[in-house]
Amino acid sequence: MPSGAAKPLAGKTVGIDPGHNGRNEDDPSYINHMIWNGREEETCDTTGTESDDGYTEAAFNFNVARLLRDDLLRAGARVILTRNSNDGVGPCVTRRAQILNRADPDVAIAIHADGGPAWGRGFTVLEPVADGPNDKIIKSSVRFGGDVRSALLAGTQMPESDYYGDHGVIFRDDLAGLNLASEPKILIECGNMRNATDARLLTTTRFQRRLAAALTAAIVAFLGGR
Numbered sequence: 636m637p638s639g640a641a642k643p644l645a646g647k648t649v650g651i652d653p654g655h656n657g658r659n660e661d662d663p664s665y666i667n668h669m670i671w672n673g674r675e676e677e678t679c680d681t682t683g684t685e686s687d688d689g690y691t692e693a694a695f696n697f698n699v700a701r702l703l704r705d706d707l708l709r710a711g712a713r714v715i716l717t718r719n720s721n722d723g724v725g726p727c728v729t730r731r732a733q734i735l736n737r738a739d740p741d742v743a744i745a746i747h748a749d750g751g752p753a754w755g756r757g758f759t760v761l762e763p764v765a766d767g768p769n770d771k772i773i774k775s776s777v778r779f780g781g782d783v784r785s786a787l788l789a790g791t792q793m794p795e796s797d798y799y800g801d802h803g804v805i806f807r808d809d810l811a812g813l814n815l816a817s818e819p820k821i822l823i824e825c826g827n828m829r830n831a832t833d834a835r836l837l838t839t840t841r842f843q844r845r846l847a848a849a850l851t852a853a854i855v856a857f858l859g860g861r
């Protein structure tokens with residue numbers, strides 16, 4: 636095998652933002668304080684959602700982020716995370732954007748799972764809208780979002796959302812993580828924690844590993860140069 640083939644991400648830096656944090660509910664005054672997201676005020680963070688069985692989105696996000704980090708490291712990438720445990724509070728969404736921007740990654744992804752209507756299924760890719768600071772990363776982010784969408788459809792059992800966005804994609808101008816990004820970036824809602832079928836998938840390590848592998852494939856495709 637050619638030596639380059641095993642390390643398709645050698646020399647690349649990838650940012651991962653696992654949404655929320657496991658102790659956010661312990662400090663509401665901090666989590667609810669208002670920050671400027673580049674277009675308007677929003678809260679520092681939220682607690683995130685959870686499955687009907689009480690599996691939290693914060694834990695899901697962090698578990699997938701760790702699996703993704705491990706896959707990316709094996710592929711040769713340098714990896715930056717916005718938090719290194721699921722046992723803390725914050726940081727605010729503005730601080731998360733700053734951590735990633737300062738690392739100057741080639742691409743970044745925020746990992747979430749949605750708290751949608753119980754009847755709704757599927758994943759959604761959230762894309763940035765041009766607002767000045769992020770103008771030069773819109774086209775590349777849309778291309779990366781397409782790679783993520785394709786990889787999830789090909790590599791996981793999660794369908795595109797049937798309740799949110801258009802064929803698994805929506806543009807959002809109200810999120811600090813997208814408004815303030817200086818690298819190609821999307822946010823993925825990996826499924827709906829409040830839907831029983833999605834929750835059964837989202838809460839298993841088997842599915843989380845498949846998801847991490849699909850996201851790695853998307854990052855390799857995006858950074859592969861086209």
Ligand code: ZN
Nearest residue numbers: 654683747748
């Ligand atoms: Zn979330």
